[in-house]
Amino acid sequence: MEKHLIWEILLTNGIITHEQLSDALRWQKSHPDEDIGNILLSRGLVNDAQLLAAYAQRLDVPLVEKDLVVKRPEVLKLVPESLARRYGIMPLDINNNKILIAISNPEDMSVIEDVKMSSRMDVSIVLASRENINGAIERYYKNLELFYREEQTEVQTISIVSDDTAKKMDEIESNVNNTPVVKLVNNLVQQAYIRQVSDIHIEPFENDVLVRMRIDGDLVEVMRLAPASLASVISRIKILSGMNIAEKRVPQDGRFAYSNDEFKVDLRVSTIPTMYGEKCVMRLLNTGGENLLSFEQLGMTKENIARFEHMLSAPNGIILVTGPTGSGKSTTLYAVLNRLRKPTINITTIEDPVEKQMFGINQVQVNTKAGMTFASGLRALLRQDPDVIMIGEIRDYETAEIAVRASITGHLVLSTLHTNDSVSTIVRLIDMGVPPYLVSASVNAIIAQRLVKRLCPYCKRKHAISDSEKVLLGDDGITESFEPVGCPECNHTGYSGRIAIYEIVELDHRIRKMISTNAPVEDIKRVAAENGAEFLADNLRELVRRGVTSMDEFNRIIYTVS
Numbered sequence: 001m002e003k004h005l006i007w008e009i010l011l012t013n014g015i016i017t018h019e020q021l022s023d024a025l026r027w028q029k030s031h032p033d034e035d036i037g038n039i040l041l042s043r044g045l046v047n048d049a050q051l052l053a054a055y056a057q058r059l060d061v062p063l064v065e066k067d068l069v070v071k072r073p074e075v076l077k078l079v080p081e082s083l084a085r086r087y088g089i090m091p092l093d094i095n096n097n098k099i100l101i102a103i104s105n106p107e108d109m110s111v112i113e114d115v116k117m118s119s120r121m122d123v124s125i126v127l128a129s130r131e132n133i134n135g136a137i138e139r140y141y142k143n144l145e146l147f148y149r150e151e152q153t154e155v156q157t158i159s160i161v162s163d164d165t166a167k168k169m170d171e172i173e174s175n176v177n178n179t180p181v182v183k184l185v186n187n188l189v190q191q192a193y194i195r196q197v198s199d200i201h202i203e204p205f206e207n208d209v210l211v212r213m214r215i216d217g218d219l220v221e222v223m224r225l226a227p228a229s230l231a232s233v234i235s236r237i238k239i240l241s242g243m244n245i246a247e248k249r250v251p252q253d254g255r256f257a258y259s260n261d262e263f264k265v266d267l268r269v270s271t272i273p274t275m276y277g278e279k280c281v282m283r284l285l286n287t288g289g290e291n292l293l294s295f296e297q298l299g300m301t302k303e304n305i306a307r308f309e310h311m312l313s314a315p316n317g318i319i320l321v322t323g324p325t326g327s328g329k330s331t332t333l334y335a336v337l338n339r340l341r342k343p344t345i346n347i348t349t350i351e352d353p354v355e356k357q358m359f360g361i362n363q364v365q366v367n368t369k370a371g372m373t374f375a376s377g378l379r380a381l382l383r384q385d386p387d388v389i390m391i392g393e394i395r396d397y398e399t400a401e402i403a404v405r406a407s408i409t410g411h412l413v414l415s416t417l418h419t420n421d422s423v424s425t426i427v428r429l430i431d432m433g434v435p436p437y438l439v440s441a442s443v444n445a446i447i448a449q450r451l452v453k454r455l456c457p458y459c460k461r462k463h464a465i466s467d468s469e470k471v472l473l474g475d476d477g478i479t480e481s482f483e484p485v486g487c488p489e490c491n492h493t494g495y496s497g498r499i500a501i502y503e504i505v506e507l508d509h510r511i512r513k514m515i516s517t518n519a520p521v522e523d524i525k526r527v528a529a530e531n532g533a534e535f536l537a538d539n540l541r542e543l544v545r546r547g548v549t550s551m552d553e554f555n556r557i558i559y560t561v562s
Helices: 006-012 018-030 036-042 048-059 073-077 081-087 109-119 130-141 144-148 163-174 179-194 227-241 302-312 329-340 374-381 397-407 424-432 436-442 467-473 509-516 521-530 536-545 551-561
Strands: 089-095 098-103 122-127 199-204 209-215 218-225 252-259 264-274 277-285 317-322 347-351 362-365 388-391 412-417 443-455 461-464 480-483 495-506
Touching: 006 018, 006 036, 006 048, 018 036, 036 048, 048 122, 073 089, 081 089, 081 109, 081 130, 089 109, 089 130, 098 109, 098 130, 109 122, 179 199, 179 209, 179 227, 179 264, 179 277, 199 227, 209 227, 218 227, 227 252, 227 264, 227 277, 302 329, 302 443, 302 495, 317 329, 317 397, 329 347, 329 388, 329 412, 329 443, 347 374, 374 388, 374 397, 388 397, 397 412, 397 424, 397 436, 412 424, 424 436, 424 443, 424 521, 436 443, 436 509, 443 536, 443 551, 467 551, 480 551, 495 536, 509 521, 536 551
Parallel strands: 098 122, 317 412, 317 443, 347 362, 347 388, 388 412
Antiparallel strands: 089 098, 199 209, 199 277, 209 218, 252 264, 264 277, 443 495, 461 480
């Protein structure tokens, strides 16, 4: 590709005029140390974004406009903070023995040479604004030494040979409020929040402690700790979560809240003993109501939104949201509650845990130890004059029976259930012990859903559909799709974020009669299709057609929804 001068690109793109360029070139003749880009910038003829876009076009490198994300934390050790601040650069990744850095001034070649000397690696670049780079420097280099140098954590390992020895060990581990451990745990949570992580896994093995984070549904390794540091890190998390640090032989559950000047997040914590120590999983719960999504943001089609609006207009009945763990059921329910929330109606929920706090809605936390189960809490809620009840999950017959009876006595009930698709939910309720006639009388609609990874819009490329893929798609009209490539914008995964696919089945008089007579699932599904229901496979196929997701994702999801 021919490399044009920067002013030629600006001129061709219509950002500057010939007169402005001529004036700037005359100035440069008497000031040869200034490059033409900075002259145009200082005169206000171009802005930072326009100049960076022109450089990206000239050098044929990506321009990162979103917040910069470090994929491998160890890259920060290769570029000292002083060097990053002096040149306004940000190290992002290591790939094929090359270090990737973000830079705002590609004309300064001395930067590349200094990074080569510091990292002892070849350098590749992406462009980003100085403001974006400075923000990343502040986020990632803050407390760097304590965050990434896990060997600073002081841990004493003691073999348990008696009760007295065990007590001594617990006393030592209870004193884990030393700065390195505190900083390590705090920064794990901060990094997880910045990367929009759903779960943090701390996993002990023979020679390493693996720390992984779940991003867009996939686990990504972020660091490894020395095995000696595991006990103090787990003890610190247990203290925060209100767990018993002396008990290491049985699973434990807890939760804690983390907040700083920028954000607040709740974490649900679970530990379990393994061969090499306790494994810990922390699930991040963004409890703020400002994170609520609309139906459009969830990815619903116009047809499905119309069906949803019609269902929510009913004064009573049950609406069930189904799918496996991690399919976004709770997010959908909160979007429904947000749509229903009005000063004129009483909405009460019973949840385990309360994932988002919503003003104007009475939210009850399940507490099994204190005797507050879904069933007992639901009985109490019915005496609170509710109009709408949301049950976090129907797990047993007792809860299902109370929910059904609440719905047929004038309440709108929302809940979740673990089933593969919408129609099989009917069978699940009957298997729980709810009589078919009560299922047909109470259930208004069933929504099944899955989360599908979105292709990165910056690097996805076209892919010709093969004959075997056409058969799998079930649509000869789709001749091409897009496939993931990987770039700095998506952390080289090829995907960026997720979108939900939905299957909404409303129960009309025909389907209700079929349920009462124990009709086969296939017959109910056929009638639902005749009523215009869109199934998960249909939504998924449409996403492939539009280039939102890939054939790899289609293959992964289709076997769970067929």
